[in-house]
Amino acid sequence: MIWETLAVDAERARDFSEHFALSPVLGTLLAQRDLTDTDACEAYLRPRLAQLRDPFELTQMEAAVARIEQAIEGAESILVFGDYDVDGVTSTVQLVHLLRLLGTQPRFTVPRRMDEGYGLSREAIDRAFAGEVPDLFIALDCGTNAHEPIAYLRSLGVEVIVVDHHQVKEQKPAACIFVNPHAHDGPDEPWSQLCTAGLVFKLLHGLLIRRRQQADPRVESIQLKDYLDLVAMGTLADLVPQVGENRLLSWYGLQHLRANGRMGVRALAEVSGLEASQQISGGDIAFKLGPRINASGRLADASLPIDLLLSQDAGACKDLAQQLDAMNRERQTIERRVAQEAEAQVLEHFMQEPGIVLFDPNWHSGVVGIVASRVSRRFHKPCVVLGADDGMARGSGRSVPSVDLVQLFQHCSEKLEHWGGHPMAAGLSLPVEQVPAFTACFLQALRESHPQGLPEPTLELSCWIELEDLSVEFLQQMERLQPYGQANPEPLFGLRGVVLDQAPSLFGEGNFRFHLPKGSKSSGHWSGIAWRMESAPPVAQPIDCAIRFGWNYWRGQKMAQVTLVDWRRSL
Numbered sequence: 292m293i294w295e296t297l298a299v300d301a302e303r304a305r306d307f308s309e310h311f312a313l314s315p316v317l318g319t320l321l322a323q324r325d326l327t328d329t330d331a332c333e334a335y336l337r338p339r340l341a342q343l344r345d346p347f348e349l350t351q352m353e354a355a356v357a358r359i360e361q362a363i364e365g366a367e368s369i370l371v372f373g374d375y376d377v378d379g380v381t382s383t384v385q386l387v388h389l390l391r392l393l394g395t396q397p398r399f400t401v402p403r404r405m406d407e408g409y410g411l412s413r414e415a416i417d418r419a420f421a422g423e424v425p426d427l428f429i430a431l432d433c434g435t436n437a438h439e440p441i442a443y444l445r446s447l448g449v450e451v452i453v454v455d456h457h458q459v460k461e462q463k464p465a466a467c468i469f470v471n472p473h474a475h476d477g478p479d480e481p482w483s484q485l486c487t488a489g490l491v492f493k494l495l496h497g498l499l500i501r502r503r504q505q506a507d508p509r510v511e512s513i514q515l516k517d518y519l520d521l522v523a524m525g526t527l528a529d530l531v532p533q534v535g536e537n538r539l540l541s542w543y544g545l546q547h548l549r550a551n552g553r554m555g556v557r558a559l560a561e562v563s564g565l566e567a568s569q570q571i572s573g574g575d576i577a578f579k580l581g582p583r584i585n586a587s588g589r590l591a592d593a594s595l596p597i598d599l600l601l602s603q604d605a606g607a608c609k610d611l612a613q614q615l616d617a618m619n620r621e622r623q624t625i626e627r628r629v630a631q632e633a634e635a636q637v638l639e640h641f642m643q644e645p646g647i648v649l650f651d652p653n654w655h656s657g658v659v660g661i662v663a664s665r666v667s668r669r670f671h672k673p674c675v676v677l678g679a680d681d682g683m684a685r686g687s688g689r690s691v692p693s694v695d696l697v698q699l700f701q702h703c704s705e706k707l708e709h710w711g712g713h714p715m716a717a718g719l720s721l722p723v724e725q726v727p728a729f730t731a732c733f734l735q736a737l738r739e740s741h742p743q744g745l746p747e748p749t750l751e752l753s754c755w756i757e758l759e760d761l762s763v764e765f766l767q768q769m770e771r772l773q774p775y776g777q778a779n780p781e782p783l784f785g786l787r788g789v790v791l792d793q794a795p796s797l798f799g800e801g802n803f804r805f806h807l808p809k810g811s812k813s814s815g816h817w818s819g820i821a822w823r824m825e826s827a828p829p830v831a832q833p834i835d836c837a838i839r840f841g842w843n844y845w846r847g848q849k850m851a852q853v854t855l856v857d858w859r860r861s862l
Contacts, residue, residue, distance in 0.1 A: 375588030488525025589657030
């Protein structure tokens with residue numbers, strides 16, 4: 292793996308460090324975040340909700356709010372249809388909760404992955420209606436490319452609103468109100484990268500503005516900020532860029548999550564091993580809360596986490612959280628088995644190929660996305676993993692930097708029945724008999740787009756530092772960079788010539804704990820850990836280390852910890 296150091300404007304880094312009384316290293320980190328001057332840096336370091344733009348600047352937001360107001364005032368029946376991942380779940384909870392406060396009784400549903408596949412489909416619509424056709428159908432985190440299902444809804448006399456952030460494949464959906472910044476708005480708008488949870492927050496904002504203008508007494512006690520915990524969960528779990536309004540909403544949402552105000556979140560945090568006094572981070576959402584919400588949609592009915600997050604009954608929340616935790620453990624067991632079998636296929640068939648397409652009809656479609664991510668990271672190639680049911684192969688793809696899955700799937704679209712998603716993550720379904728043809732097409736598209744082969748994987752260091760730069764005070768300063776995510780990555784530091792004086796302690800599969808000396812000016816060590824590393828570093832020999840520096844919580848204690856990402860022998 293190639294180690295590269297990110298470029299930095301040294302003068303700007305010095306200005307930021309001096310102006311905000313921060314360490315030179317933190318000045319460097321800020322200068323790498325596309326902050327052009329001290330005003331932009333001030334807004335980054337001290338985000339304010341007042342920085343949010345008017346929700347009605349989004350195309351068709353005015354029409355969406357007006358149609359929902361009409362439904363509220365006319366006591367119309369509403370059905371909210373959300374996707375089954377964290378973004379879809381938290382979007383659904385936001386809208387259903389507010390609509391209830393505004394006097395409506397909306398029904399809600401999510402697709403059943405095993406029976407109905409991904410997104411909006413006629414099968415899911417018929418099940419959701421159960422003979423009771425609503426006046427208004429609101430699709431969240433899906434629907435952008437669901438032309439036939441939307442036409443079916445309109446044929447039943449149902450009016451449709453779609454709020455989504457997925458890419459438009461060919462044309463925008465017709466005969467509905469469509470809120471999607473990728474379809475309507477420019478890429479430089481501060482809301483252009485919002486996931487659906489962020490877009491729904493904008494929708495709620497617009498509704499409250501209009502309801503207050505109508506002097507609706509029901510809105511007097513409603514605080515828009517009370518939904519920010521849900522927005523943060525959806526945004527950080529969906530891996531959208533942590534810039535612009537995404538970072539602003541995530542930053543404030545984490546503060547609300549830390550307050551543990553929502554009963555369902557408290558119950559979920561408890562079964563996830565997060566202590567009541569612990570600050571919840573983006574990593575906690577990605578690796579603890581998010582997987583438990585997703586487990587329900589992967590293995591069973593994704594309405595369970597919606598019920599959990601809407602509930603005000605402590606006993607019911609505890610029971611639902613325990614169910615989600617049990618499903619997550621089951622999901623982990625299935626995932627480990629599928630991952631082992633998938634990696635064996637790679638070693639046998641795809642080591643010389645630019646990409647990977649893996650298929651087994653016995654693989655559970657609920658874990659294929661996680662396995663694709665794991666395989667892609669290990670082998671540094673775009674990867675598609677497929678299971679099957681009823682003659683259809685269904686699965687997910689995960690990519691690597693510089694390879695756009697949307698373009699690859701578009702190239703092979705004749706082989707696919709359904710597909711959609713983002714450049715780095717997308718879902719697909721196709722007839723089982725088409726899997727070999729799709730595999731050939733996928734690999735050929737990669738060869739054509741990267742005739743020299745995929746670039747060698749790189750590790751991007753934020754900067755090189757000294758052991759003496761690591762301190763609790765520095766770690767406290769680094770907290771101002773959070774929440775980390777796409778386009779606002781957690782800093783990765785390089786250390787030269789480190790000499791370990793104690794042998795690492797191995798545990799699990801390729802994991803080990805170690806002690807990093809604090810340097811010549813201090814005695815003692817920093818606690819360190821490494822995950823899934825092929826080999827542990829040697830003792831008493833100089834090595835270069837690529838590390839992250841953060842907090843670790845254990846049994847009520849908070850301590851600084853080094854995470855080793857890679858190492859090499861010093862030259």
